[in-house]
Amino acid sequence: MAAGMNTRVVEDSTVRWIGGAWENPENNLEGNRPATDPGTELLFLEIPFDHAVSHRPGTRFGPAAILRALDGFSLYCTDKRVDLAPLRLRRFGEVDVSNDIHATYRHIADTVAGLPSDDTPVFLGGDHSITDPILRGLLRRHPDRKLGLIVFDAHFDSRVPVPGKEHSGHWMHTVAEVFDHRHSVQLGVDAPIYSHTYMERAEAAGIMVRTPWDIRRAGLAGTVEEAIRHAVEPTDEVHISIDIDCLSAGFAPGTSVPNAAGLMLWDVADAVFEIARSADHASLDIVEVSPPLDAGGITAQSAAHLVMNFLAGRAARLRQG
Numbered sequence: 001m002a003a004g005m006n007t008r009v010v011e012d013s014t015v016r017w018i019g020g021a022w023e024n025p026e027n028n029l030e031g032n033r034p035a036t037d038p039g040t041e042l043l044f045l046e047i048p049f050d051h052a053v054s055h056r057p058g059t060r061f062g063p064a065a066i067l068r069a070l071d072g073f074s075l076y077c078t079d080k081r082v083d084l085a086p087l088r089l090r091r092f093g094e095v096d097v098s099n100d101i102h103a104t105y106r107h108i109a110d111t112v113a114g115l116p117s118d119d120t121p122v123f124l125g126g127d128h129s130i131t132d133p134i135l136r137g138l139l140r141r142h143p144d145r146k147l148g149l150i151v152f153d154a155h156f157d158s159r160v161p162v163p164g165k166e167h168s169g170h171w172m173h174t175v176a177e178v179f180d181h182r183h184s185v186q187l188g189v190d191a192p193i194y195s196h197t198y199m200e201r202a203e204a205a206g207i208m209v210r211t212p213w214d215i216r217r218a219g220l221a222g223t224v225e226e227a228i229r230h231a232v233e234p235t236d237e238v239h240i241s242i243d244i245d246c247l248s249a250g251f252a253p254g255t256s257v258p259n260a261a262g263l264m265l266w267d268v269a270d271a272v273f274e275i276a277r278s279a280d281h282a283s284l285d286i287v288e289v290s291p292p293l294d295a296g297g298i299t300a301q302s303a304a305h306l307v308m309n310f311l312a313g314r315a316a317r318l319r320q321g
């Protein structure tokens, strides 16, 4: 088991590391699973797929880098004062991907649809196109649940695809085939590559869109409360999708389209924590971390902090009962 740097220099029996907490062999979904309370099992899936990246590939190495960073974190979220020990962290391993884009998407959706019903999945990408098959799989996994969506991204990802030129920038559009966006939220959209049509289309579909400027003006706490009212309260389950390029490039230089004017890491971390602890059922994907483009592993560290805040939110939810 890969261990983080800290685990080698800190000798303290009160500290447990995520790197030493993974509970089971990879891909062992059935086997001898101990009975646990619903919501305590966090299942990590790696989706090293970057064939649809719009500019620079490399996110196939994202899952391994995020896990390496997480392994060096302890099981206590110091920032939120939340113990992660009630959670059981399990690794599914890699979801099989190939350069056949559509076969890969079908396989991702089938895998997600078949995940154990009570597990809370955490998907590590990969490029952002994987969120379309993830959502399709989640819809099939719990057809009885209404699913809300909260996206952190600099981009709308709602371009109309041109056959043969698929990229990671149209999954919000393609998934609308099966997914009703009335309980969707997009936070942090600011990429200077759109027309007003994109904003109008999103809002006409019922999506709550907030740019970084909107968030600064209204304040983070009020924006998050509004997002929860839009995507969590009217639904049974929420999926959180984080494109790391929602962050300012200082926190996320290692991504295919770095965002100079993006959100602050702590704002996204706090929002993810609040959303994760507000929902009965939740899942997470975090995408577009590209280690070959990273600087000193900062981007993977930022991603690991966001995953940690999701875990802390789920642990806090369990504690609330």
Ligand SMILES: [Mn+2]
Residues within 6 Å of the ligand: 128, 153, 154, 155, 243, 245, 246
């Ligand atoms: Mn993006």
